[in-house]
Structures are given as C-alpha cells and as structure tokens.
Amino acid sequence: MLNKIIDKTMSAKEAIGKFISDGDTIGVGGQSIGRVSTFLAHEIVRQQKKNLTLVGCNLSLSMDLLVGAKLVKKTECGSGSFERFGTAFQWRNAIQNNLIEVQDYSHLAMASRFLAGSLGIPFIPSKSMLGTDLLKKQNSNTEKPFEITDNPWKKNDPVVLLPALQPDVSIVHVQMADKSGNVIIEGFTTHEPEMIKASKKVIISCEKLVDTEFVKSNPEKITIPYIFVDAVIEQPLGGYPTSVYNYYEHDSDHISEYQQKARAGGKEYSDYLNKYIYDCKSFEEYVKKAAGPSKIKSLKESMLKLL
Amino acid sequence: MLNKIIDKTMSAKEAIGKFISDGDTIGVGGQSIGRVSTFLAHEIVRQQKKNLTLVGCNLSLSMDLLVGAKLVKKTECGSGSFERFGTAFQWRNAIQNNLIEVQDYSHLAMASRFLAGSLGIPFIPSKSMLGTDLLKKQNSNTEKPFEITDNPWKKNDPVVLLPALQPDVSIVHVQMADKSGNVIIEGFTTHEPEMIKASKKVIISCEKLVDTEFVKSNPEKITIPYIFVDAVIEQPLGGYPTSVYNYYEHDSDHISEYQQKARAGGKEYSDYLNKYIYDCKSFEEYVKKAAGPSKIKSLKESMLKLL
Amino acid sequence: MSLRFSLDELMVIEASRQIEDENIVLVGTGLPMVASLLAQKLHAPKMCYVVETGNIAPEVIPTPTSVCDPRVMYKAIKHGSLLDSLGGILQRGLTDIAFLGGAQIDEYANVNSTAIGDYNNPKVRLPGSGGANDLASHAKKILIITRHEKRRFPKNCDYITSPGYINGPEGRKDAGIVVKYPDIVVITNLCVMEIDKKSGKLVITKLMPNISIDDVMINTEFKPLIKSYVNVSNPTKKEIDTLRKEVDPYGVYLKDT
C-alpha cells in the first residue's frame, strides 16, 4: 500500500542521538572486511555512547573501533576477525586485559538467536557447540547464555537451547533503501536479515537512496520491508574501508594502517582515533584523509570489473 | 559453480514412481485456490500410492483428491479450506466418519515445524496455541504432537515445543525452474520455502522451464537452490484449476463443480475421479475436458490484466 | 437523513473505524479485507496490509476473493512466506490489528473454527484454525466481524480454536499467551461488543440503528454484559461512497440497499 510514504530519512547525528542510549545492546552489521557499518560506528564514537553491549557474528572494524574508544562493556559474537588482516586487535587487547566481558558463541548460534528474536519465540534449539568448551568455559560475569535439555522426541539426545536476542538498536550499512526504510542488500547478507528483524530499533545507512516506485517494481530485491526500520541515512562510501558489493572493493592500505595502529595500541591508536574520527567534521573528511579521490575511484573500478 | 548442470528433468510418472512409496509423509504445496499441485496429485492418484500422511498449512484440492481417492491415513495441517468455495468436503467427510486420523495445528505452528526441519533442529518453540483446545483435545491415535515446557529464561512462561517435520517427499507446483532444480516462486510462497528445504526429496512441477543462465543472472529471483530438489517436470497449467500468479487465474466453474461432487460424495464423486483422472491419459486431457482452450485463454488474460 | 444503507454496510464501516493510521493489519479476504481497505482509503492512508500467505503492503486491487488472489499481490513491497507474516510480523509482536471469523464465539470471545460437536466424533468438521489461532494469540487488538445469529454465540464453544480471554480476565496470562490483555471487538449487524477487562467477558457497547438490547439478547445464546452503550454512528456519505465505489465496486461482498 504505502499510499503515503513515511519518511524516515534523517542525519546520522540525529539517528544515533535519538535511538541509542548508554547501556544499549547494539546489533552490528557487516562481516570481516565486507559491508561494515563504519559510518554509523564513527558517529557512535563521536557521540560517546557508553557501556554498550555489541552483538553479531563476525565483528571486525565497527566492534574494534567501539572497543578501542572504550565504549563497550561486553561483546556477544562468533568471532573478532579481519581474516587475512588479522584478529580484531583492540578487542583482543581488551579481553587479554579483562577490560570487557565476552560471551562466545558459534556463528550459527548467534544467527539462531537472532532468528528466535525475529520470530518472537523466547529461545531456539541448536545442535552446534555440543561437547566443546563453548558450553563449558564461561566468562565469569555472563548471565545464563544457554541451557542444555533433553529432546522430548528422542532418548539420549541432548539439545542446546539458546536465548532469543533482540538488540535495542541495530546499525547496518546497505546498498540501497528508500525513504520509508525498505532495504535492499546485494551479495552476501550474513546475519543481518535475522538481526534486523529481531531488533527493537534499526538504523540503516545506504550507498544510494532509491525511489519507492523502484522498490514496488522489484519486490524480489527487497531484503527487509520498511516496517522493521526506523531511520535511513544516505551515505555513499558509508562502508569504507571495507567492501560494498556492486559499489567498491575494500581498501587494503587503510585496513592495514588501522590494524597496525590497533595492534600497537596506546598513543598510536589514540592518534588514529583523533586523526580519523574526533578531528573530522564528517565521514567524508575521514574518507578524504584516509583514501582520497583517486584511491576511491580505483576501488570502485576494481569492483566493477568483478561484476 | 554448476559448471555442469545436473539434469533432474523427468516425467511425473517417473518422479512419483521413483520417489514416493506407500506410507510416506507427503509435503503438499499451494494454499486454498492458489498454486495447488494438482498435476502431481493426479499422478499420485493414478499410481495409487497408499497410506499417505499429508502435511502442509492450508491444504485444499490436492489433499481432498487424495483423501477422496482413499489414499490417506492421516493429515497434519492448519486447515482444509477452499475459502469462499467451502470446506475440503471429502476431507471433512473422512473425519466425520473416522476414516482418517487428523492432527490439528495452527498455520504458524506448521510453518515453524517445517522451519525446524529445514534447519536440522529437533524441535522449535512457539507461543501460539496456548490456552486452546489445540493443546488439549487430541485425536486418539496421534503421537506426541507437542510438549509444553518452561522458558528457562523467564519464570511462569510456558512455551509450546513443536517437533521438527521433514516430509519424505514434497510436491510443489511453481512458476519456473531450471533443469537442475533451481526454483523460482512468484507472488505468495506460503509454507513452501521452509517445507521444501525440510524435505528429504522434492518433486517440482513448473509452468516454464528456464535456462540456468537466466537463473544465474537473477539470484534474487531464486526461491530454492537446486541442492534441495530431486525432480523437475515442466507442466504448463499444472496448478489448474487453481491460480498461478503471473500465469492464470483460478477457474471458479471447475472448482465449484469439484466442490459440488466432493460434498455429494458417493457415486457423484467417483464419477468425477473417473472422468477427470482415471479416464484421462494425461493431465492435458483433464484440462481439456474441464475447461477447454477458450476458457483457459480467458483465465490467462484475466491474470495478465492484474499484473 | 436520506442516506440509505444496510446494516451489513454499517457493520463493515464500523469495523473500519477501529483501524488507526500506520496500523499494521493482518487480514485475509472477505469482510475484514473490505473494512481495512475502507479504513485505508478514509482515515488510515499509511496502514500496512499484511496477508498470511506472505504478501506485505500490497496496493490491493478491488476485489480479492482469496488470500492467494493476485489482487492482494499487486505492487507488494515483498512477497514473503507464511513464516514471514505469521512468525516474523505477527508472533514477533508487530501486528496492531488482526481480523478473525468463526462458527462459534463465546462470552469470553473464544472462537471455534474446528468442529461442531465432539472433536473426536464431530457432527460437523470445520476447516480448522488456519492462521486464526496465531492471530488471536499475538495481535494487539482483535476484530471479529460476523452476522448476528444465535447459534454463532453459544455459552461455550464446542472447541476453542482461537483464544479470547479463555475463562476470565487472567485467562490469557495464566495460559502463557504473550499479549495478555488485548482489546477484542465483535462487530455484528446488530451491535458492537467489546471485552470488559475486569470480567474478561463481552459487553455490549454499541447498538446498530433501530436495534434494541432485546434484539441482541434474543439472538445471543450467552448473556452479554450490559453497561453503558451508545448507538453506532450512521455512515457518512463519504464512507458509503468510498465503500460502494472504490472498495467493493462490483458488490462482491456487499449489495447496496
């Protein structure tokens, strides 16, 4: 229907300010070096939202930045990895120094928890993690992260029950959305469809704002209908320095620079945050400092060659 | 990849003969008067596969034909209805005369059971059906159809556990498929995506066989990847007399004729089966008898006007 | 007032008035579909229509006769699955309004659409729950449109397919249903009944024009509560015109007077 469009466009400043509170559980989009919501993560850092719990599957740059900026009290995820660029070093460092609480799950377990949240059921069974330390060794402060039960339909069949997860707010960067929040994700979608549909509030940034008539003519392209979305921000390059399918490849140089600073920590890392976030008036200024127009052009061209 | 296509095309005679055995649990596609797998159901009737358990959400013509042909021992579904054309009368009659066993669920409960089957988990929670006779009154012969448990994360929160359902074989009529079994469903998909992915074997009939290159250029159109499918049969009008979105509207006249005979039962009903199934050499012959070319032309035109 | 209308028309119009703008409404076809489209065209332009079969926010073409009708798929935002509609939207808690029908409605607004007589030896087997149990369990507000006949309003349903307040004000809570105290409104061609949250029972809140409390009582097997009640407002010209010309122009569901 949508005879009238509910316009949900606003600035990132407004969206993060309005929807995220200190202490919230934040669903984080993207995976590894693909479609990470760096634009929205930068804005959270800028607004210094504190005591956050971050949840997702493979969390990389968004998580590492927020941990590095000392805004995170806990993570619940499947991994902290930039793949060939290494571990999420600020996160690693925080765990090794007991600065944050951590709850480990497998990727399927996290996706299943979001699925349960998205369906309004309180928990969901899994046959993963059995027999391993994921079910034995717990970080001391965590609440009951699972339950083991018997399958009522089969003898001697232990089943893991996982609690549903409904993040307070999710932040996700996508290819396209319309003003009312109909979301189009192209290429891999990782844990995002289930996470978005499970979330109480959802903030979407997109490479390109599209017309609702385009949405209605392509129902098979719609990943998430507008009823799940609360804010939409058009931000080209909003996933930089990670890749966005159909738009641009990841920037190896800047990711390597980040990883080097994150691994070093201390002043080197705070210099990075100052230079690229605190001292930048906008995300555009960051992208300009980090890459510049000719690098961006080549990342775009490099993607186009692969389609 | 699919560098080489695995060709799964065969005749309905071969597919039903090869994959369905007496006593099987059959997942039935379609809903009400939309995209019902009549073509494949006719072939099951022709081959007299017996003692079947039929499962689905709103089962109408396929279920009613198979029950009417005395091939069904049990149904597990959410409803037996042709909407404004009335109840599934042969099914109703069989229940009223204690000829079949019946296990009632809500539609969401059935879809959830298929979801569990499709994810390889043994059961799934639901918050439907609580407080009602769906959890109290059971048909005497049925196995444990659910279990009520406490939510480990919340006090005084009873939760229904539903057993996963993995049909032996599912039969579904769709708009398009390629030879290897990549399936494109257009319009509503009801319980079919989860049911198909949960099934041990899947037989697909389609209005139109499409090229695999078309499939690969339109990944967002693919409802089911080929790895879930075992047989593909191209059968235009395979959903007649129900509607197939983008292809043709339902035939009110023939559905009314069926319902009149099904309600009457006895010789009137067996005359129907003889005339339209047993005495037909092919599904085409049935369509010709039931509708004829000019009626079919108008059903197609009527659909095209609505797109 | 020279405007002529039938009580069936007013029943649908009164139902449409229950829908607010931006509501997410889960609905099939029939009179509920007519009522929700009417609301959308009158006062709820941003209403989101969700169909159990999986279609989300279509621009409905008049006049669909089935949840599988192409007329409920036109320009949908998404063609999803039943799990998307009944799981991801309804059980997820996002549905503001759901419509129900049924063969029997009792004083607690429980609904029977499964069997008349003994479940294991039924006099008449009905189609079954379908999505009705899910709708009644998870929607924030439940609307029931039905023509008022005595046999439809027994003291107790032969079988409870869809929960109303079950057996009292805390019936849903005790059973573990997530939506503990929903609004439930039964709209008939004689009256409007709503759940009284103190007793969990239906109370007459409105009467149709020229209908008396006695008319209702005679046609109702259980004894609905009576507190204060008003008359259902007569339809406006705009309501009637929109209903007849735009929503059901071919008189599929409603013949005009």
Added chain:
Amino acid sequence: MSLRFSLDELMVIEASRQIEDENIVLVGTGLPMVASLLAQKLHAPKMCYVVETGNIAPEVIPTPTSVCDPRVMYKAIKHGSLLDSLGGILQRGLTDIAFLGGAQIDEYANVNSTAIGDYNNPKVRLPGSGGANDLASHAKKILIITRHEKRRFPKNCDYITSPGYINGPEGRKDAGIVVKYPDIVVITNLCVMEIDKKSGKLVITKLMPNISIDDVMINTEFKPLIKSYVNVSNPTKKEIDTLRKEVDPYGVYLKDT
C-alpha cells in the same frame, strides 16, 4: 620426474583429492578455497561451493581473499544469509565436506581457535569460533589443511572450540553431536593424518615425499598413531598446471617453486 613443486602445493593438491564430484563443500577462503576450486576444475566439476556468508554455488573468480569478497559472489545461484548456509545447509545435514583451520589441533582432532592459555585470563585471545564449531559439528567429512609446526599439535587444546572426536571413539556420540563418526583428515606439508575410528585419535596415513615418520614426530607434540602408511602421490602435470595457472594465477596463496 622433472616436475618441480613445493610441499605447500602438494598439500593443497592432496586436499583437493579428498573432494568427490557433486559434493557440497562449505568453505571460506585461503588454502581450503584453493583446494576446492582445484578439485572442481580437475575431477569434481559438479561440486557445489557454499560460503558461510550466504553465497550458494558461485562461479568463483580467482583469487578471493575473504568470505565477503565479490569473487565468491559471481554468478551465485543465490545470495542468502549465514542462516541459510550454516543452518539450512550445514546443520540440516547437507554438507559433505567442510574445511577447518585453527591455532591448535590435538590428538582427537579437536581444534582451538579461541584462546591460548586460560580462557578467562588468556595469554593470547584468538578470533573465536566463527563458523568453525558449526562446520566441525555438522559436516560429514572434515578437512584441515595446516602447515606442520610443533606448537600447532599439542597433546590437549587449551580450549576446544570445534569438536574432533573430543576424548575417544564415542566422544561425539556421548556429547549428542548428530554426525557421530565423521571422517577427519589433517593434511600438512609433512604428512596426512586421519581419524582412527577405533581410538578416535589421529593416525598417520601418508607421508609427503622425502619426509620420514621421525620428521613428523619431531614436529608434533602429541604422539600420532602409526599403522600402515603410504606416500602422498606426486602431483601430476595437470594438477600443478591447473593450480598455478587457473586457481591461484597471481600466487596469492602459493608461490611456485
């Protein structure tokens, strides 16, 4: 034999030989991706490549470096979600082969990718399970490709992230894992070890050219079983050519000798 090759190359080639035609293979990037693409180009043309991020059956473009790389999305049959890959295909029981990596592999083929030292006070925190636990739990056959270093093969993992045979032949069954007795094959630049289903422990089954049992023992902290073993077949010219020219033409993962 004038064909020159490195043991790293032969390690990948030997891994590719484990894959049969029509296998559904769940794989990320790195050497497992190289091995599976090689198999597809050589003897398993109908292999189905599934990526955890949700891409099903792409035509992989050489040479992806991430599970999010557009090179693993080209002409995919479907761009699904992680739940589709790890739930709907893997946990559903449809995966023939899965590849694992990890910092520690013990004698029961359990794998640690979570933490070195005490979990609650780790010496080195590693990235964590990712999909590895799911792969190890649900695939019918598990392949591990790793360079052979002593510290990678301790007697016991500091933390078991992904289940091998846990603590003996019935370890997986006792834990309730669905795939009770999978094949597990560890392929290194020194040897091939496989699970011995009688003991649930790794046994040396093949040696790389010019490598002795002693070489393996010196570089392995636990004591792998030894029964009968053979030599890994030298690569054919076709294997080497396909690997170098078609699968990893830019030497992203393997430099030729």
